[in-house]
Structure formats: structure tokens, C-alpha cells
Amino acid sequence: MRTALDTNILSLFWSGEPSAPIVAAQLSQARADGALAVSALVFVELSAIPTGSPRRVEALLKEMNIAVDFDLGEEVWQLAATSFAAYAVRRRRSGGGLPKRLPADFVIAAHASLRADRLMTRDASRYRVDFPQLRLL
Numbered sequence: 557m558r559t560a561l562d563t564n565i566l567s568l569f570w571s572g573e574p575s576a577p578i579v580a581a582q583l584s585q586a587r588a589d590g591a592l593a594v595s596a597l598v599f600v601e602l603s604a605i606p607t608g609s610p611r612r613v614e615a616l617l618k619e620m621n622i623a624v625d626f627d628l629g630e631e632v633w634q635l636a637a638t639s640f641a642a643y644a645v646r647r648r649r650s651g652g653g654l655p656k657r658l659p660a661d662f663v664i665a666a667h668a669s670l671r672a673d674r675l676m677t678r679d680a681s682r683y684r685v686d687f688p689q690l691r692l693l
Contacts, residue, residue: 557590562677
């Protein structure tokens with residue numbers, strides 16, 4: 557079983573949030589079930605948080621034995637584009653105006669859908685409508 561991780565899972569370890577120990581236990585269980593991975597986009601987002609940098613992210617991922625999928629491939633980008641376009645149409649039709657979600661969320665979910673068995677995230681509701689086939693933790 558391969559678990560893809562959302563940015564909000566790993567950023568907890570630098571934020572000092574009270575929920576970090578709970579998420580760490582869940583992450584340990586996911587690791588016991590199989591491999592852990594992040595998309596290149598998660599790597600980029602982690603590098604941009606106030607306490608992050610590319611070197612620090614590399615060290616964290618190595619220490620936690622988390623693979624980075626730098627080459628996402630056309631299939632992931634196509635699924636992200638299709639899903640984001642469908643979301644944008646729904647949002648405009650509902651009277652909600654322009655899309656508010658970022659394309660990054662769609663790439664992260666497309667990566668998890670096609671390159672992993674599930675996505676570990678703190679924002680499951682964000683992905684349910686656009687990626688109903690994606691197993692969420």
C-alpha cells in the first residue's frame with residue numbers, strides 16, 4: 557500500500573501544532589502499511605513555508621523515509637487539468653464566481669489517485685467531490 561501525503565500533514569511537524577503527535581501516530585500506521593510518497597508539488601509547497609527550505613525539506617523527507625515523485629508524468633497533469641476545469645465550471649454555475657481552490661490541490665490529488673493507493677490529508681472534504689474515487693485518510 558502506497559500512501560501519498562498532502563502538504564498539510566508534513567507541515568505540522570514544523571508548526572508546533574497540538575495535533576502533531578496524533579498525526580505522527582497516523583503517519584506511523586500509514587508507514588507500517590507500506591511506502592510513503594509526496595508529489596513534487598508538496599516538496600515545493602513545504603520549501604516555501606516560513607520554517608522550510610529545499611534543503612530542510614530534503615532532510616525531513618530522507619529522515620522520514622518519504623519518496624518524492626519529481627516526474628509526475630502527463631497522466632497526472634491531464635487528470636489534474638480535467639478535474640480543475642470541472643470544478644471551475646461548477647463554481648461559476650453555482651454563482652460562486654471564479655475558482656477559489658488552487659490548481660496545486662488538484663495536482664496533489666491526481667498524483668495520489670494515479671501513483672498511490674490513498675491520500676493522507678487534513679482536508680479530506682476538499683478532495684471528496686473532485687476525486688470521489690480517491691481513498692482518503
